[in-house]
Amino acid sequence: MFNRIVTATDMITTADAPVLSAARMARQQGARLYLLHVMESASTDNRRLVRHFETGAEMIADADYEHCIRQALEKTYKDDLSGIPHEVRVTAGFPWEEILRWAKEVDTDLIVLGPHSTRAEEKGVVRIAGRAGSTVENVVTRESCPVMVVNRPADKGQLLFQRVLVAVDFSRSCECAVGLAAKLARHYRSRLFAFHMIPVPPIPKYTRRNYAADAAHAKKRLESFYEANLENADHQYLIRAGALPHLEILNCAAEKNIDLIIMGSHTKEKAGKWYPGSAVERVGYRADCPVVVVTDPGVLAHWDSTITADDGDSKDRLIHVFIET
Known part of the structure; x- marks a missing residue:
């Protein structure tokens, strides 16, 4: 499924979760692994002025x-x-730029990263709850191939991806995420759960009857959007109601013992929106399993062309509530 995997770490003498997970995946799939370390610079003027990884002394x-x-x-x-x-590369520069440069150079299928620097405290980086970190943000917002975010080392069984959850709304990026999820499900013979959350209006008039009507309507729309992509994949639609998508996604993943979460990021759909999206960041920051983020139809270019050119306004991509009224 994946033939060329790029991973990166800011650690040298201690094993890092993204690298361990990427290596295990490469071994299972017979893929080639590209391991990148970008040297920490002590200067914005000269990126080759670094601190020695053992002594901490400044040096060129x-x-x-x-x-x-x-x-x-x-x-x-x-x-x-x-x-x-495998190949190991050491270079100076900004991590996200070097990751993108090497990914393009080797025409990678997958980039595997951690949600935050594992040396944040040592480097004086402030961790913000729910934020994936600047490196992940910059890679996700600029890269078309899948980006996997790993909080902890994925074990061999988890990397068989037997239970996959794809979180969807009706956006373009989620359509691409479903295309990738279906491809994975068919390849690994996985059980695929297509999760959709109906946002509960913040007023007391939203009844169980309202929810039942909205859920039935949403399921019909999900089938009309995604059923063609999910053909020959063992799949099930899961519809929940809530106010915080990331919590509903994480709860559902725990409930179904999910091995992999796939999400579409809206980052490329509106000019000037530079962040991956709050649900993507919060799930990537907290998930116990790997999270793959998809932003672009190009994610399927290595395998097929199931996602066609953007169809503009031909589809209603809004989420509707109070269908009965």
Whole structure:
């Protein structure tokens, strides 16, 4: 399914969850792994002015120092990378820029990242609850291939993706997410759950009868939007009502013992919207399983063309409540 996987870490002598997960996936799928480390710069004027990873002393990074880091990374992940075709790259620059550059260079199928720097406290980075971190944000908002966010190392069983949840509304990006989810489900023979949340209006007049009508209407719309993409995939629609999408998604994932969550990000649908979307960030920040974020129809380019050119206003992509009225 995935042939070329790019992952990145800011750690050198300690194993990092995204790298471990990416390595396990590469081993299971026979993929080639690309491991990137971007040296931490001590200067905005000279990106090669860095702090030595062992002593903390400022120095100018040269080829010998880069080689030293590569050797340290190979040692840290010796067992995890053994037998896996892989390449380790060490460079200076901004992490998100270097990740995007290498991903484009190798024409990757998947990028695997952590939601926050694991060295945030040491580096003086302020963690914000619910935020995925600037590197993930910048990669997601600019990349068309799937981006997997990993909080903790995924085990081998989880990476078989036997139970997949795709969170959908009626947006373009979610249509692309369903296309990828269906492709994964058919490949891994997974059970696929298409989750949709109806936003409950913040007034006491929304009754159970209102919800039942809205849920029935939403299911019909979901089938009209996605049934063609889900053909030959073992799937089920899950409709919930709530006010906070990320909590409903996480609760549903826990309830169904989900191995993988797939989400569409609205980041490319409106000019000037630079962030991945609050639900995407909050789920990626908290999920116990890997979360794949999709932003673009190009995500399916490596496999097929099930997502066609944008159909403009031909579909009603709004979410409706109070259908009875």
